Amino acid sequence: MARKSKGRQKVEMVKMNNESNLQVTFSKRRDGLFKKASELSTLCGAEIAIIVFSPGQKVFSFGHPCVQTVLERFVSGNPPQAASGTMKLIEAHRNTSVRELNMQLTQ
Incomplete structure (x- = not known):
């Protein structure tokens, strides 16, 4: 029996031209990135801060224990x-x- 689809294809890493596709892909990948950061924090006890600016210039952030705490520690170079x-x-x-x-x- 022949396959109907080609299966999962590798996505070429270039900026998308279609604004609608760009927004959808950004949202999905942002959610995936934040989920992986949460898993890393939970499993390893890592302190994490991620700040992302969307193509529409909106700011999204994720942090554990919180973004501010991690940023202060990073900037000061001191342990918490x-x-x-x-x-x-x-x-x-x-x-x-x-x-x-x-x-x-x-x-």
Whole structure:
């Protein structure tokens, strides 16, 4: 039996001329990009900030924990302050582990 379609074809990487197709492709790819960023953040605990300007000059952003926090950390070059709940939890766990190890060493 012969195939009716050619299957999935490779898309040539050049700017689209059709404005309607350009907007649709931008929306789909933006959603896919934000979804992958969310997965990376969830699976690896990465802090992520993405800012995208659409062809229509609208701004879209995604950030975890938030765009502002990640940008401030990037611009300043300093590690984040232990203000977030997650950071406090990690630090408390670390302190507990250090305390337990110190107790084992002293015994």
